[in-house]
Amino acid sequence: MLSLTEENYLKAIYHLSDGGTKAVLTNELAESLDTKAASVTDMIKKLSVKNVISYEKYYGVKITKQGKAQALMIIRKHRLWETFLVKQLNFSWDEVHEVAEQLEHIQSPLLIEKLDEFLGYPSVDPHGEPIPDKNGKIKIQASVMLCDLAPGYKGSIVAVKDSDSHLLKYLDKIGATPGKKIKLLGKEEYDDSLEIELENTKVSISKIVSQKILVTA
Amino acid sequence: MLSLTEENYLKAIYHLSDGGTKAVLTNELAESLDTKAASVTDMIKKLSVKNVISYEKYYGVKITKQGKAQALMIIRKHRLWETFLVKQLNFSWDEVHEVAEQLEHIQSPLLIEKLDEFLGYPSVDPHGEPIPDKNGKIKIQASVMLCDLAPGYKGSIVAVKDSDSHLLKYLDKIGATPGKKIKLLGKEEYDDSLEIELENTKVSISKIVSQKILVTA
DNA sequence: AATATTTTTTAGACTAGTCTAAACTTTTAT
DNA sequence: ATAAAAGTTTAGACTAGTCTAAAAAATATT
Numbered sequence: 001m002l003s004l005t006e007e008n009y010l011k012a013i014y015h016l017s018d019g020g021t022k023a024v025l026t027n028e029l030a031e032s033l034d035t036k037a038a039s040v041t042d043m044i045k046k047l048s049v050k051n052v053i054s055y056e057k058y059y060g061v062k063i064t065k066q067g068k069a070q071a072l073m074i075i076r077k078h079r080l081w082e083t084f085l086v087k088q089l090n091f092s093w094d095e096v097h098e099v100a101e102q103l104e105h106i107q108s109p110l111l112i113e114k115l116d117e118f119l120g121y122p123s124v125d126p127h128g129e130p131i132p133d134k135n136g137k138i139k140i141q142a143s144v145m146l147c148d149l150a151p152g153y154k155g156s157i158v159a160v161k162d163s164d165s166h167l168l169k170y171l172d173k174i175g176a177t178p179g180k181k182i183k184l185l186g187k188e189e190y191d192d193s194l195e196i197e198l199e200n201t202k203v204s205i206s207k208i209v210s211q212k213i214l215v216t217a
Numbered sequence: 218m219l220s221l222t223e224e225n226y227l228k229a230i231y232h233l234s235d236g237g238t239k240a241v242l243t244n245e246l247a248e249s250l251d252t253k254a255a256s257v258t259d260m261i262k263k264l265s266v267k268n269v270i271s272y273e274k275y276y277g278v279k280i281t282k283q284g285k286a287q288a289l290m291i292i293r294k295h296r297l298w299e300t301f302l303v304k305q306l307n308f309s310w311d312e313v314h315e316v317a318e319q320l321e322h323i324q325s326p327l328l329i330e331k332l333d334e335f336l337g338y339p340s341v342d343p344h345g346e347p348i349p350d351k352n353g354k355i356k357i358q359a360s361v362m363l364c365d366l367a368p369g370y371k372g373s374i375v376a377v378k379d380s381d382s383h384l385l386k387y388l389d390k391i392g393a394t395p396g397k398k399i400k401l402l403g404k405e406e407y408d409d410s411l412e413i414e415l416e417n418t419k420v421s422i423s424k425i426v427s428q429k430i431l432v433t434a
Numbered sequence: 435a436a437t438a439t440t441t442t443t444t445a446g447a448c449t450a451g452t453c454t455a456a457a458c459t460t461t462t463a464t
Numbered sequence: 465a466t467a468a469a470a471g472t473t474t475a476g477a478c479t480a481g482t483c484t485a486a487a488a489a490a491t492a493t494t
Contacts, residue, residue: 005481026442039482041443046480058442058489089331099325108316114306222451243472256452258473263450275459275472 002050004105007074008033009043010052013063014071023060072136078104079125079132080115086126087119093126093177094168127168128159128178128214142217146184146194147210153184155216162212171213174203182215219267221322224291225250226260227269228321230280231288240277289353295321296342296349297332303343304336310343310394311385344385345376345395345431359434363401363411364427370401372433379429388430391420399432 052067192207269284409424
């Protein structure tokens with residue numbers, strides 16, 4: 001059993017390693033968890049002993065198979081709760097992150113089973129992110145970052161890769177939410193801002209925003 | 218802001234003091250929280266500094282107005298979550314306590330507001346216990362312990378004063394749940410066991426069980 | 435290849451919460 | 465009224481998690 005703090009470290013490692021595909025450095029982790037490198041080193045040792053990560057001094061951390069399974073369960077809980085908050089309790093999608101960060105640590109397999117059933121076994125959360133099933137399996141929807149496409153592209157929004165509430169409020173305002181049809185009309189070479197069309201309305205978005213939007217490939 | 222542990226102490230103090238009407242002793246608290254008296258003394262000092270209890274050495278602890286308000290909010294959350302678990306997620310009433318003990322510590326006033334609304338502003342939880350409203354007000358339903366009544370009594374079950382899952386399973390089996398009509402047919406002088414009628418079925422219950430059942434006055 | 439810079443780890447200290455053992459109050463029993 | 469028993473508090477130690485400052489290792493620079 002992991003403590004709340006250990007769960008947060010493990011989740012951060014999972015995300016920073018892109019789902020376990022690459023090693024994570026001490027400083028990255030410290031930055032992401034808003035803590036000091038020394039604290040990270042300490043925690044890394046504990047998590048190694050618990051076999052959820054493997055660790056070589058000075059070379060960073062890799063998540064183990066077991067650790068990945070545990071991280072996926074935490075992510076499953078987070079995304080199911082976000083879905084509940086938005087779909088059932090009428091939270092707006094920019095309000096759910098902090099609450100879900102707390103709810104994801106509730107320990108009750110039965111609760112999550114029943115919540116999943118109650119929600120109708122959703123496959124994505126309100127931000128378009130996939131929800132791991134009870135075995136930790138994720139249905140991957142092929143997608144690309146909007147910033148990597150050329151004018152002329154037509155498709156729809158798959159997900160938004162950020163939980164910052166200001167960004168989400170803004171995207172909601174311009175109508176850029178998962179599932180929406182989107183066209184890429186033009187790109188401004190000077191600052192890489194994009195001219196896009198959403199529901200027959202043209203908007204210009206900055207490069208930084210276009211990097212957060214995933215669209216169908 | 219109270220820590221999770223502080224919240225648990227405060228809630229225990231509230232309950233052991235019968236809602237703030239009497240002082241609570243160190244050992245009672247230690248017993249109820251399954252901890253040692255020395256730990257209780259330490260925590261009592263912290264809670265005094267935070268002005269949620271007042272404390273006189275060797276004479277026990279009293280909850281302050283402010284502390285009572287905070288305890289009621291925790292109880293409100295606990296009972297709303299229990300209601301959610303039973304009514305929406307189809308938990309049985311003997312399964313909800315442990316999960317609600319965790320959920321009651323989630324910090325989000327908005328969440329509780331929305332949950333309350335979602336549930337239709339319930340006034341009692343699945344065990345018949347009243348749910349404090351957002352101002353901490355409780356609607357008290359007059360009730361008496363079944364064990365204090367004389368044969369001939371007719372009324373209905375108001376609440377069950379225990380969260381032990383074995384007791385609740387048993388009560389569920391014999392049909393003794395909040396709202397049910399109940400008649401007291403007889404009392405066995407030797408062991409104070411009671412002969413009762415529930416939905417046209419006669420059952421005999423022990424004294425200890427009859428002390429847990431509250432019925433209409 | 436040697437030095438400077440950056441990153442990581444260690445060492446030691448601090449807080450929250452817990453414990454045991456000993457000391458101190460209060461209550462009960464003679 | 466005093467001794468014994470019961471209950472409470474203090475003192476000191478321990479774990480989890482955090483921090484600062486210093487040491488050690490890796491990387492970058494010249």
